[in-house]
Amino acid sequence: MSKHDAVEVIVAKRDGAELSDSQIDWVIDAYTRGGVADEQMSALAMAILLNGMNRREIARWTAAMIASGERMSFASLDRPTADKHSTGGVGDKITLPLAPLVAACGVAVPQLSGRGLGHTGGTLDKLEAIPGWRAALSNDELLAQLGEVGAVVCAAGDGLAPADKKLYALRDVTGTVEAIPLIASSIMSKKIAEGTGALVLDVKVGSGAFMKDAARARELAETMVALGKDAGVHTVALLTDMDTPLGFTAGNGIEVAESVEVLAGGGPADVVELTLALAREMMAGAGVDDVDPADKLADGSAMDAWKAMIRAQDGDPDAALPTAREQHVVTAPSSGVLTRLDAMAVGLAAWRLGAGRARKEDPVQAGAGVVWHARPGDEVTEGAPLFTLLTDEPERFDRALESLDGGYEISTSSIAGADGGASYTPAPLIVDRVS
Amino acid sequence: MSKHDAVEVIVAKRDGAELSDSQIDWVIDAYTRGGVADEQMSALAMAILLNGMNRREIARWTAAMIASGERMSFASLDRPTADKHSTGGVGDKITLPLAPLVAACGVAVPQLSGRGLGHTGGTLDKLEAIPGWRAALSNDELLAQLGEVGAVVCAAGDGLAPADKKLYALRDVTGTVEAIPLIASSIMSKKIAEGTGALVLDVKVGSGAFMKDAARARELAETMVALGKDAGVHTVALLTDMDTPLGFTAGNGIEVAESVEVLAGGGPADVVELTLALAREMMAGAGVDDVDPADKLADGSAMDAWKAMIRAQDGDPDAALPTAREQHVVTAPSSGVLTRLDAMAVGLAAWRLGAGRARKEDPVQAGAGVVWHARPGDEVTEGAPLFTLLTDEPERFDRALESLDGGYEISTSSIAGADGGASYTPAPLIVDRVS
Numbered sequence: 001m002s003k004h005d006a007v008e009v010i011v012a013k014r015d016g017a018e019l020s021d022s023q024i025d026w027v028i029d030a031y032t033r034g035g036v037a038d039e040q041m042s043a044l045a046m047a048i049l050l051n052g053m054n055r056r057e058i059a060r061w062t063a064a065m066i067a068s069g070e071r072m073s074f075a076s077l078d079r080p081t082a083d084k085h086s087t088g089g090v091g092d093k094i095t096l097p098l099a100p101l102v103a104a105c106g107v108a109v110p111q112l113s114g115r116g117l118g119h120t121g122g123t124l125d126k127l128e129a130i131p132g133w134r135a136a137l138s139n140d141e142l143l144a145q146l147g148e149v150g151a152v153v154c155a156a157g158d159g160l161a162p163a164d165k166k167l168y169a170l171r172d173v174t175g176t177v178e179a180i181p182l183i184a185s186s187i188m189s190k191k192i193a194e195g196t197g198a199l200v201l202d203v204k205v206g207s208g209a210f211m212k213d214a215a216r217a218r219e220l221a222e223t224m225v226a227l228g229k230d231a232g233v234h235t236v237a238l239l240t241d242m243d244t245p246l247g248f249t250a251g252n253g254i255e256v257a258e259s260v261e262v263l264a265g266g267g268p269a270d271v272v273e274l275t276l277a278l279a280r281e282m283m284a285g286a287g288v289d290d291v292d293p294a295d296k297l298a299d300g301s302a303m304d305a306w307k308a309m310i311r312a313q314d315g316d317p318d319a320a321l322p323t324a325r326e327q328h329v330v331t332a333p334s335s336g337v338l339t340r341l342d343a344m345a346v347g348l349a350a351w352r353l354g355a356g357r358a359r360k361e362d363p364v365q366a367g368a369g370v371v372w373h374a375r376p377g378d379e380v381t382e383g384a385p386l387f388t389l390l391t392d393e394p395e396r397f398d399r400a401l402e403s404l405d406g407g408y409e410i411s412t413s414s415i416a417g418a419d420g421g422a423s424y425t426p427a428p429l430i431v432d433r434v435s
Numbered sequence: 436m437s438k439h440d441a442v443e444v445i446v447a448k449r450d451g452a453e454l455s456d457s458q459i460d461w462v463i464d465a466y467t468r469g470g471v472a473d474e475q476m477s478a479l480a481m482a483i484l485l486n487g488m489n490r491r492e493i494a495r496w497t498a499a500m501i502a503s504g505e506r507m508s509f510a511s512l513d514r515p516t517a518d519k520h521s522t523g524g525v526g527d528k529i530t531l532p533l534a535p536l537v538a539a540c541g542v543a544v545p546q547l548s549g550r551g552l553g554h555t556g557g558t559l560d561k562l563e564a565i566p567g568w569r570a571a572l573s574n575d576e577l578l579a580q581l582g583e584v585g586a587v588v589c590a591a592g593d594g595l596a597p598a599d600k601k602l603y604a605l606r607d608v609t610g611t612v613e614a615i616p617l618i619a620s621s622i623m624s625k626k627i628a629e630g631t632g633a634l635v636l637d638v639k640v641g642s643g644a645f646m647k648d649a650a651r652a653r654e655l656a657e658t659m660v661a662l663g664k665d666a667g668v669h670t671v672a673l674l675t676d677m678d679t680p681l682g683f684t685a686g687n688g689i690e691v692a693e694s695v696e697v698l699a700g701g702g703p704a705d706v707v708e709l710t711l712a713l714a715r716e717m718m719a720g721a722g723v724d725d726v727d728p729a730d731k732l733a734d735g736s737a738m739d740a741w742k743a744m745i746r747a748q749d750g751d752p753d754a755a756l757p758t759a760r761e762q763h764v765v766t767a768p769s770s771g772v773l774t775r776l777d778a779m780a781v782g783l784a785a786w787r788l789g790a791g792r793a794r795k796e797d798p799v800q801a802g803a804g805v806v807w808h809a810r811p812g813d814e815v816t817e818g819a820p821l822f823t824l825l826t827d828e829p830e831r832f833d834r835a836l837e838s839l840d841g842g843y844e845i846s847t848s849s850i851a852g853a854d855g856g857a858s859y860t861p862a863p864l865i866v867d868r869v870s
Contacts, residue, residue: 010610046481175445
């Protein structure tokens with residue numbers, strides 16, 4: 001197949017032209033097979049980042065990546081399917097309570113996930129804190145578990161969109177991650193190939209998110225929603241705040257524990273709010289409108305589904321979670337209202353404590369992470385614990401403390417009723433909805 | 436040396452920032468040593484192509500490429516030195532008469548040249564048509580020949596600007612050739628490292644040139660002149676026309692023959708004009724103003740220098756040049772004045788006949804090429820020869836003829852004195868001078 005050549009395609013995009021369907025099909029296929037070299041694809045990725053792609057190009061690019069591998073089908077299930085994808089945030093453990101909750105509501109959740117890289121944690125890393133739990137399932141195991149339990153969180157196999165896998169690794173080392181057409185096509189090619197019937201996208205915006213800027217987050221959400229709809233997947237996106245981390249924990253084992261609190265009917269208000277909002281979108285997308293997921297949290301059926309889901313992948317949901325060997329407490333330097341808790345600062349601290357990895361092949365610590373004892377809007381007292389830092393390696397504390405430096409603000413004038421101070425109201429968690 | 440990392444440098448340029456001296460030094464050094472991968476450098480090259488570099492960045496980039504290898508010095512010579520670089524044109528054999536002519540005028544010419552790729556021929560390919568002549572000289576041989584003969588045309592050694600050599604090969608396959616900062620730094624790093632005292636740049640503009648557009652050609656010329664001056668090299672650029680090919684020949688042996696005509700005091704008027712203009716610039720740059728190069732063509736001393744230069748590299752200047760085994764004549768389809776002869780059409784035809792190469796490792800035919808029997812402004816007669824196509828492989832004629840199709844125009848109304856027709860005046864050869 002020498003219908004095109006790599007330089008021709010690169011030069012076309014470099015010079016601002018639209019790529020033809022034939023050029024896109026050729027370049028993705030040739031790249032997957034090795035006929036287009038990494039140095040050619042990275043130049044093309046940079047040209048796409050700087051010159052953009054229109055909707056038709058992005059749709060074709062996504063279709064070509066899907067065509068590079070296998071497509072799964074859940075048509076044999078007796079239930080509709082719905083999946084959720086988050087663009088990544090600090091303390092974002094939502095998948096853990098969400099998947100069993102939606103399963104308990106009668107919608108099957110095939111959640112193919114990844115590991116974390118950088119300051120946002122990976123869902124698989126969190127679940128691997130549970131003794132015995134395994135991330136790798138064959139396609140047959142996945143389908144069987146979906147039928148029996150209704151929820152699966154597992155590692156995406158190599159068969160789905162191999163072009164994306166190769167391109168994602170390349171973008172990571174060539175400064176071409178931040179291209180909306182490439183982000184959107186990367187996420188959506190895997191989700192469409194996976195075969196879910198409905199999809200809810202949680203697009204994070206704020207300091208701890210990949211997208212710092214609301215306009216770009218909205219553009220990404222709109223692009224992905226359009227791609228999903230074109231492919232016949234019922235797709236909705238929520239834009240949600242990531243200036244502040246979710247809940248009170250960022251790490252692996254400690255996020256599992258917080259998720260179990262939610263499944264037990266408690267847990268942080270923001271985690272509960274976002275879990276329920278996403279669950280309702282998934283159920284609406286799947287066409288189920290006669291169940292309120294809040295009831296399934298209250299009556300214990302979401303917890304039952306969680307335990308079944310963990311046991312199906314050889315995990316023990318009742319076993320004690322691993323804890324860190326060392327801890328360091330940061331106390332509040334003054335009394336007042338916490339008005340800012342920076343998600344990026346917390347995420348970096350957790351990462352530096354060993355909860356995340358710098359390179360793909362690095363291990364993570366199951367017990368490491370950051371617990372914060374107040375959220376924006378809460379009053380804090382001088383000398384009382386504000387953060388607890390957890391790690392197995394105490395030499396990590398110094399750099400984690402550096403990350404937190406300047407990452408929060410305590411305002412004395414914002415105490416409700418204090419002289420001249422307006423009371424502080426945190427920003428809303430759910431910023432917008434794109435459908 | 437891990438002061439920077441590749442993604443940081445790529446992202447800075449991608450986002451429109453100026454690269455610091457330290458970033459530029461690091462990335463060129465690391466790329467030369469293999470610490471920055473090809474796929475990272477190609478992404479950076481694309482970002483440079485689309486976002487540009489300012490004068491300081493280009494100067495530093497050039498200096499870093501020079502620092503990647505050895506620098507030569509001609510300080511031990513008893514004469515000043517001057518070199519010429521052409522950005523490449525069709526029928527551009529000017530180096531062949533120019534180097535011995537300037538040597539005959541008392542200025543030493545160290546001309547490190549390359550082979551051709553694509554539709555413009557390479558100086559070394561042309562000289563290799565001369566029986567026995569060899570392009571490869573050691574630095575000691577080069578210096579000795581400069582002292583004895585005063586002129587050397589040879590292959591650039593691997594020691595000069597190895598970063599450029601690696602980057603040039605990469606740009607060729609990644610659609611990043613056409614970046615003025617990268618073109619300028621590539622040319623100037625080699626010329627500055629070579630150690631010439633004066634440099635004249637022949638920047639071609641027109642259909643057969645790398646730069647089709649006068650504004651971009653001028654920008655390239657200004658960029659290179661500034662780089663040369665900053666490095667202490669007396670540098671001047673001429674912008675010259677390349678809508679029309681030079682002389683009457685494009686090929687290897689046939690261009691040597693045409694060059695020898697010029698050295699013998701004859702030859703095409705445009706080749707003589709450009710050779711003398713460049714010679715005068717080189718001499719002025721070298722500070723020699725008491726010799727008229729036209730006299731050295733007329734009195735045979737340029738021819739003597741030519742023969743000495745060829746013999747010094749084991750060539751036989753009196754041997755018959757190789758000729759093509761097959762020829763095909765194209766006759767004029769009508770009578771009138773030739774008003775257009777397209778350099779790109781002629782260059783492609785010569786390339787397709789075997790005078791040039793598609794890949795670096797391909798051989799070229801010494802006898803192949805195109806001879807045209809009229810230049811714009813000349814009258815032609817229906818049925819008389821217009822082109823002679825030369826090759827060893829007659830199956831090449833068809834594609835060469837395709838290239839020529841539409842590549843020339845004959846106007847009946849432009850015959851001087853014909854009813855209502857204005858007489859046709861070709862465009863000037865030397866368009867502008869940048870100093």
